[in-house]
Amino acid sequence: MTPGTPPGACLYIADTGDNEMARKSVVIYAVAEPDPPGRRSGAVRSAPATALRLKYTGGPDDVEAIYVSPRDSALYLVSKGRRGVIQLYRVPRNAWGGDSVVTASPLQRLPIPPFARLGRLVTGAAIRTDGRLVAIRTYSEIYTFVPGEGGRLMPSGRPVCNITGLEVQGEAIDFLDDSTFALTSEADRRGRGSIHTVRCPE
Numbered sequence: 001m002t003p004g005t006p007p008g009a010c011l012y013i014a015d016t017g018d019n020e021m022a023r024k025s026v027v028i029y030a031v032a033e034p035d036p037p038g039r040r041s042g043a044v045r046s047a048p049a050t051a052l053r054l055k056y057t058g059g060p061d062d063v064e065a066i067y068v069s070p071r072d073s074a075l076y077l078v079s080k081g082r083r084g085v086i087q088l089y090r091v092p093r094n095a096w097g098g099d100s101v102v103t104a105s106p107l108q109r110l111p112i113p114p115f116a117r118l119g120r121l122v123t124g125a126a127i128r129t130d131g132r133l134v135a136i137r138t139y140s141e142i143y144t145f146v147p148g149e150g151g152r153l154m155p156s157g158r159p160v161c162n163i164t165g166l167e168v169q170g171e172a173i174d175f176l177d178d179s180t181f182a183l184t185s186e187a188d189r190r191g192r193g194s195i196h197t198v199r200c201p202e
Contacts, residue, residue, distance in 0.1 A: 009033045012075075013049075016063040021082060025055045025101045028066065028075065054091060054102045061087065064171065065125035065136060074151055077104060078136055080121045081114025090151050108152050112136065112143055119164065124173040126181075135181060137173040140164040142181060142200055161200030168194070178202070 011033050016026040029049040037044045052075070065078040073093040079086055089104040114120055119139030127134050127147075134145045134153060142161035145153035158179075163170070167185035174182045179202050185194045 010068075012066060012068060014063070014066045014077075016066070016077065018060055018062045019082075021060040021062055023060050025053050026063070028052045028054070030096070050096060052091070052096050052102060053100075054095075054104045056089065056104050057106055063089075064123050067125045067127040067134065069127055069131050069147065069151060070129065071131035071147065072151060076107075076125075076127075076151060078110070078122050078125050080123070081112070081116075082121070084114065086110045086112045086114055086122055088151075088153060107150070110136070110143075110145075110153060111155065112138070123171045126174045128175050128178070133175075133178070135173055135175065137163075137170065137181075137183070139167075139170055142173065142198075144200075159201050161198065163198055166196055166198065 009032065010030040013029040016028065018026065029051055031049045032047045034044045034046050062080040062082045063077045064080055067076050069076065075091040077089040086109065088107045088110055090107040091102060091104050095102045112120065120141065122136055122138055124137045125134065131147065133156065134147060136143045136145065140163060142163060144156040144158050146156050148154050167183060168188045169186040170183050171186055172184040176182055176197060180197060180199045183196045183198060187193045
């Protein structure tokens, strides 16, 4: 393991949002996931975070969705779609640990046509624990893909899962099982966020 490389069980915190597409570089933090505290214990102090600073080959991009594959330990980033395409980027595991800004290489354009008025802008992504299925969400839909050679994504063959109107502004997704997802949303006008579960057709 390269010095500074995050260990296997980490929390990844992405400071990659860029609505104006003006940031010269962005940063992702990896923190070794601590054991949860016991009922009577106090706060748990985590280990220091490892930072990965990166930029994109074609200039600034707005990215809100990331996942780390358990199959190759690479970091994948999915652009929101503000440039008119939804781009998948890949950063290899050995990019962690240096002080320089790493360039995220474009891997492929995903077959999701962005359309802001329909809520089709990517806001979150997740990979199943076995690394064999990826879910990418927009404000209004969930798409699933099968990772292939080099981490490229192929459509899973499952229908697109429509979640229009479920949330105020949905920003995250995770797997509960093969077809059930946990979704979270930003706060509504009353200051309350939401957590939903949704089962999608297979």
